[in-house]
Each structure stands twice: as structure tokens, then as C-alpha cells.
Amino acid sequence: MPVRAEMRLRPLAAHLANQLEDIGFDNGKVVAAEGIPSMTGHLNDGTVDIVISSPYPMMRFRLEQSVRPLLMASRHGLSEYMSYLFVRKESGIRSLGDLKGKTTAFSAPHSTAGYLLPLLSLREAGLEPVRLESADAPVPPGKTGYVFAAEEVNISPWVFYGKADAGVFPSTLWEEQRVNPEAYRREFVVIHKSVSVPWIFASVREGLDDGAVEEIREEMLKMHETDAGEKVLRACGIDRFMSIPKGTLETLEALLTGFEERAE
């Protein structure tokens, strides 16, 4: 989990620990993980009890039977998001099919909107996405290449300066000045928008007592109803937690069906 996210979620961890003291939680801290395998390890060894993540990592954890998805969250009024795939206006690329032989800048292997959704979109477009070691690496003929930009902030300058032919952003960050400044953005055009998926999941690790899980669920659900809880949520950049609608998980599972590549 990125450091920024780690710091943002500290109030939540402290609040939950405080509220759930009677069920054995004596302190709350945020554990950062480099990637999905690392976090899986934390979940399996009990270091992490609750994980806040985007859908793709959650589904990966679930596949490893490390977590039970508990709740969803909304941020900035949005509970779902999608992935925008964009190019420079002058690039001449207008559809996903035009990306054959081109390179698209993804964010990170664990990113739902920055990897999973645009990759699925490229496949659905009949393209064969191939991961490239670097943006300068040649794209194999007939295929479309993708390269991880590591950070979302790298994506728009890569695309703007032609390091990558296209880039992807979560819809929630498209107009984020910090990662997609208007100076670049006005030169971009979105050529594809992916399906929308829930934005934030809160999951508990497998092995937690059902009673405790229920306590956690109840506590998180009512946070937005209390001043203290609301303050914590606001500090975390979360509007509220909500139950996962029926069928959501199945839909996500379906999205992952046939997805053979594993997160790095």
C-alpha cells in the first residue's frame, strides 16, 4: 500500500481499534505492502486484519482465500469508477484498435483501473496486450504493448511527451491536477472508457472470528453517522462504508475469469 494511502488510513485504524477494544483490538496501525503477494502474506499470518483496496487486489486476496470482502466505500460521492484510456489529440489514435503496435502506459500491476480494466478492454478489443520492460522497448508486431509507469503521475507526461502512445487513468483521477495537469490534459482525448466497478473495498482476513467480523462490519457501517466516525472517514478521504450489493462480487469474478496473468 503506498505511503500516502498508509498515512491517510491511520485514523481509520486507530478509530476501529478504539471502538473494537472490547473484542480484542488493542491498537490500530496501518501496514503497508509492496504488492499483492506481500499483502497476502500479511493477511495469512494475521498481521493485517482489515485491508482497504481496490477491486482487483481484493479479488486476488479472495482468490488466495486470504480475505472475506466485507464492505464497499465511496469517495468524493462516487462508489464506482472506471478506467479512461487516452491519447494525445494529435496522435491520430481514435480507438482501441489503433493501439496495435503502440504502447500504453499503465500504472501498476495491482491497480484495478490502472491495469486490470484497461487490459481487459484491450483484450475485448481483440488486441493482444504484451507487457514491455520499458516504454522504449519495441512492440512486437501485431501486438499492443503496455508498460507500467510505476506511478500514475508519470502517465500524463509520458503520453504528452510521446514516451507512451496512450495512457490510462482511473476516472476519478482524470481531472486530478496533480497527476493529469490541465496543460497536458487539454491535449489529450479519451478514446475508451472501461466498465465501472466498485471503487473501494474493505475486506477482513479469513480466520477472524465471525462475531468480530460482524462487530467490525457494524462499526464501519455506522461510522458516517457519528461525528467522530465522520471525522475519521473524512480524514481518510472516504465518504462512507456500505454493504456490497448482491452480485457485485460475482461480476468481478466474471471479469477475472480467463484472466491468466497474475499480479506482480
Add this chain to the structure above:
Amino acid sequence: MFPFRHIWANLVFLSSILVLLIVGAFFLIVVDLEERSLSQVKEFSSENISRTMRENWESEALDLANLLARQCAPHLSRFNVSAMQEILTEAVSCRDVLYINLHNADGRILIDTTEGSILIGEKPTRSFARRAVEVRRALVQEGLDFIETAVPIFLGSEKLGTLRVAYSKASIAGETERVVAEINERIDRSIDNSIANTLLLGATALILSIVVGAVFARRLAHPLNRLAEGTKKIAAGDLTYRTDIRSRDEIGQLAESFNKMTADLERATVSKNYVDNIIRTMIGGLIISSPKGAITFVNQAALDMLGYDEEKLMNLPVTAILAEDTSTSSETLLDKLKKTGRIRNLEGYLRTRDNRKVPVLLSGSVMEGRDRESEGIVFVALDISERKEIEEKIQGYVKRLEYSGHLRRLYTDILSHDLLNPANIITHMTAFLIKKNPDADREEMAMILRNSEKLTQIIRDASDYARVESGESLEREKIDLFALLASVIDRLRPQFEERKMEVRFDRTGEAPIEANSMIEDIFSNILTNTLKYAPEESGITVTIVDEGQNWLTTVADEGEGIADAYKESVFERFERRDKLGVKGTGLGLAIAHRLVALHGGRIWVEDAEGGGCLFKVRLPQA
């Protein structure tokens, strides 16, 4: 003069004052120097620091920009914006950087740190920014409120972009101000430290001086205190006290002098006590008066003599006790004393309290002080009342003695002249008659002659004895005993031969004596005595022995000797051994005894070997 009672405290006080003065002077000098230096330094520092700070900032900014450019170059080549953001974010936070702009090769601002390191993407609008991205070298530009350093970012020879680092002039000024303030503060602190150190040094020196001063002062004062204690003990009467202070300095010398003085005082006190005892026990009265004659001291003997109490006598004029009819008038006595300085053994009188006159032998002297001024007069009065009585008695005796001597001389004269002459005449006339009248009654005539001769001898002997008894006419001359005895023996030889007695006498020798010619009578009487009492045909041995200071003459006969009961009485008048036919007056040995006594000798009789008498006469040698 000094504020404290104790010498050690005064010494500590003085040493502390001295240290304070020295430290204070040093302090003032240091402070003055530092303050003068300070103002110059402060004046100099502000301007130069500003310039230096500016130059320093520019240099640092350039260094930072170059560093950041080198760090960002590889990331810029790969367009790793997040990595560059991290680098620039850290750079901004480490220094008072106003902003950092990283430009792409086309001049667009890739990252701006003004509101956090964010992507910008815009092309610079300000002229200095445009100017900066155009150059291929470092460029320092100054705006209204900032100073900017721009460096190109190269990767090899390819310019990838430009890095601009800007510092706020206010920051620089603030930093300069801060540095100047810090420097000034350091200067001030340095001065304060200097002052504090000086004060600390001063305080330390003061404390040390107090401690050291106290230690040494106490060590110095301790022997003095002991000497002071010693004087108190001496004042209390303990004259045996001696101090055991031993040191080579003046205090040791003082202690030595103290002990000597104490020893002298002890001796003097003993002497004084001795003298006091003498004065108290002396028989004579001691009276001391002031130079003007007022009594200032009398001893017990004087008080007893005069019958006064001491208090009554004090301050009385001495003339009150000197009786008027002294050997000289009392007034004249004092004048005489003052004139001559002393009187000695003048007979006078002291007047007692009950107005009696006590005869005294008066001596006096004027006591003179160092400057020869009279300090008083000392009188010693010896009560001679008894002596006066005795003198009067003696005078009576003397008068009686003179009278008896007169009678004796009269008696001697009568004997030697008035009786002896007629006795001689009778003897001579009787002898004449016998010779003239051979046919007269010889028996009767012979009896008359014998008795007149006897009478004549008695008168002579009596006269001699009287003269000897009176002690008069003992003129002395040098006489040789050997010659004297030889003469006596020769004179009596016919009588010795008549009785067939042998006289053995070694005449060789000399035995000089100072004696009256009457001394011949001693030996004449002894030999005559021997003639009378020793048997016929016996021997008489005469010797003279030198005893060193005396001559011992011995006459030993072979007679019957004298019983012990009579050995002394034979030398008394008219004491004779009973023997038939022995003629004599009984005065001979008495005369001999008296003569020997008058010459300072001795005569006695012992038993001779063989049973006779051994007469011994000891006379002083001349």
C-alpha cells in the same frame, strides 16, 4: 584599624580585598577591551555578512541546482516524474528554497514545487524563466524578491531540461539577519562567557585566597594565639608555662623570647617572693617614702616597732615617725639624704604611735630611677634598745672594771714598791747583821733571813701575778725558746746539781716566738716546780717540738706525778701538792698558766712515761 578581632580574619580580609582589587581591575580592563572590540566587530559584521551570505547563498543555490540536476537527469530521461518529485520535494524541505521548477527540454514546467511538487505542464511566462530555459549554462537571476539559480540538465551532451532553484530575498535577508544576530549573539555570549569566566576566575581566586589565606593565617595566628593564651596563664599566676612553638621565623623567635621572658619572670617572681619574704621576715624595720617624704611602704617589723596599722602609716610624712632628738634633726636628716644620697648606721630614735622613743640604728638611701630621678627614699631602722641597755651595763662594768683595775694597779704598785722595798731592806739588813755578827743567834737570824727572803719572794710573785692578771705591760719581743730555756736551765743548774738531778736538753735549734720577757717565768716556774717535787738523782728531760704553727715545749720529770684530780687545779693560785719540805708560794704555776694564756697558748700536765709529770707548754710561733 582592622575590622576583625582575630588576626587570621584580618589577614583573610586583606588578602580577599587584594584579590578582589586585582580581579576587578582585570575585569574592567577585559570588559573595556571587549566592548571596544565588540562595537567594531558588530559594525563590520553586518555588511560583510550580508554580502557573504548572498554569495554563499548563490553558491549553495548553484550547488543545489547542479546536484538536483544531476540527480534528476536519469529520471528525466525516463520521465520518471514521481522519482523527480520525490527528489525535489526533499530538496525544497531541506533549505529555505522558494521554489524549484524543473523544465522539460521544450521549456514546459514539468514539476513545480510551489504548492508541493506537482506536474504543471505549462510553458513559463516570466521572462527570467524563459531566459533560464534557453541557456546551456548556469544562470543567476535576481528578481524583486527572489534570487534564482538555473542550471541545464544534461545527460551526456543532450540537454534534457532545466532546473531552476529560487531563494527568497526575504529568506536570505532573514537568514543574514539570523546569522548576524547569531554572530552578534555569539559575540555577546563570548563576552558574557569572558565576563563570566573572569567573574568565575575572580570568585575562584577569591575563594582560594580566602581558603589559602585562612589556612595560612590560622597557621600564622595559631602560635600567636598560643602565645596569647600563655600570657593569660602567666597573668593568672602560672609562671611555669612554656610554649612549645618551634619555627625558624620571627614567630619562633618571639616564642623563644616569650619562654625566656617567662623564665626570667619566674626567677624574678621567685626572687621577688624571696625578697618579699626577706622584707617580711627581716628583723629591721623597712620604711619607704616618696621623694617628698610621704610613707609609701612599711614592713611588718616597722609596724611592730612603731605600733601602727599599715593603713594609718601610709602617706604620713616620714618626719612624723623620726623623733626630733635624733643624732641630727630629722629635717636635716632628709636633706642630708637628698644631698649625699645615703646615710649609714646613724643612731637615732623613732617615735611610736604611743609617743615612745625607740632607739634605732638608722640607714637610708635615695632610690634613683633610670633617668636618675629620685623615686623614693628607703630607710632601714634597727631596734637597738637591747644594745643600748647592754651598753649601759657594759659602761657600768667598764667603770667598775676601771676602778678594779685602778685598785689592782694600786695593789701592784703597793706590792712592787711599797712592800717589796721594805722586804728587801729587811732581807739585806738581816743578811748584813748575820755577816756582821757571826756570833749572834745564828739560828734566829737565819730564820729571820729565810722568812724575809720568803716574804720578799711572796711579794715579788704576788706582784708578778698581779701584773700578769692585769694584762698590762706585756710588750712583746722576738724571743728564741731554745735560748730562753737554756738560760733558765743554766740559772737553775746549781740547784739541780745540789740535788744531783740531770737536766737533758738539746739546745740546738731555733724556736722564735713573739713574747714578753716574763715568759721566762713560765719555764722557770715549771723547772722550779720540778726541782721541788722530783726526787733527787732523777732526770729532767726538756724538749721543744715544731708543730707547724706552734712550739710545744715539754718538761718531763721522774717524780711521783700528779693525780688526775689535781692536774688542773695545780695551775690555780695557792694550790700546791702536799709535800714535806717543799717551799713555795703556790703562785708559780698560776703565774705560768696566766702568762701562757696571755700569749695565746696553753699549758697542761700529763703523766710522763715512767710515772713522773710531763708539763707541756704550747706557744704560737712568731
